[in-house]
Amino acid sequence: MQFDDDARLDPSQIEDVRASGPGPRRGGGGGGLPGGCALPIGGKGGGCLLLLIGVAALFLFQIIPTNLSGDEPQRTPQQSLPAPQGAPTGNLAARCQTGADADQSEDCRIVGTVNSIQAYWKQAFAERGRTYTPAKTVLFSYAVNTACGMANQAVGPFYCPGDKKVYLDLSFFDTLQRDFGAKGGPFAQAYVIAHEYGHHVQDLLGTMNRVGDDRQGATSGAxxxxxxxxxxxxVWANNAVRTGFYTQPFSQSEIDEALSAAAAVGDDSIQRRTTGMVRPDAFTHGTSEQREKWFSIGYESGNPGRCDTFTRGI
Structure with missing residues (x-):
């Protein structure tokens, strides 16, 4: 991922609430699945469905914790947990200013990736006569308070419809590589982030409403x-260069990183790894083959109109 050295980054799209005190950082804690929080529940403005794929949760495959289920009063975005004592608040603004910074720092690379993804969707919406509303990415460690409730490392990256933010604990990427067998690498990170922003796009377009209670099974709405x-x-990966943040299209080895990450978190792959058997009736994200297939459809076409998974076979 080679950024344009002169590209101007916008760190204001990131909220950094990571604690800088003692405790495990990279490589610590449990992991989860991309797309963990996608479905609003409990009515409009309610909570969201968080899929926990931590060590204990794997035996049940899917757990909806009480404090994330919408049963408790939901906090508004303004009531989100403030940055922990010692968190590097404002540090990104000082360190991440150009594409050259993104080539040198993981944090700045996250900023540049988010900037590019949102720049693409702003263009895509405008081309279709719509207005794209940006969503912030919240970098956290250990735990974070959201409009969907309290979440911790075990949830993995997720999008919360209640406050329209993407939440990301960077230790997840170590877990993805170490425990789920993904290749890892910068573009694996980019794929996960772009997937979460895909949920934001679905939220803006009202696609989430098509799922209803159909949340589990091989052909379910989920x-x-x-x-x-x-x-x-x-689709974003195909169009990333035109956003002005990258100097050249992604290489095949980088695309392979995304495909490896997608395959690693397929329902069948996780079930087979953890229980030794595959239960399609418990699917919530799709098989490894399906996840690779649909990323490839988007990448090869570069057209969000080709991503209609609701009226065609999957």
Whole structure:
């Protein structure tokens, strides 16, 4: 991922609430699945469905914790937990100013990736006569308070419809590589982030409303929603250069990083790894093959119109 050295980064699209005190950082804690929080529940403005794929949760495959289920009063975005004592608040603004910074720092690379993804969707919406509303990415460690409730490392990256933010604990990427067998690498990170912003696009377009209570099973609305987000991630990858943040298209080895990450978090792959058997009736995200397929459809076409997973076979 080679950024244009002169590209101007916008760190204001990132909220950094990571604690800088003692404790495990990279490589610590449990992991989860991309697209963990995608479906609003409990009515409009309610909470969201968080899929926990931590060590304990794997035996049940899907857990909806009480404090994330919408049963408790939801906080507004203004009531989100403030940055922990010692968090590097404002540090990104000082360190991440240009594409050259993004080539030298993981944090700045995250900023540049988010900037590019949102620049693409702003263009895509405008071309279709719509207005794209940006969403912030919140970098956290250990735990974070959201409009969907309290979440911790075990949830993995997720999008919360309640406050329209993407939440990301960077230790997840170590878990993805170490425990789920993904290749890892910068573009694996970019794929996961682009997938979460795919959920934001679905939220803006009202696609989430098509899922209803159809949240589990091989052809469920939940699976179709996740595969569409994978496709949207591929669409961004195809169009990333035109956003002005990159100097050249992504290489095949970088695309392979995304495909490896997508395959690693397929329902069948996780079930087989953790229980030794595959239960399609418990699918929530799609198989490894489906996730690779839909990312590829988006990447090869570069057209979000090709990402209709709801009216065509998946």
């Amino acid at each position: 699976v179709r929603l996740e595969l569409q987000a994978d496709c949207y991630a591929g």
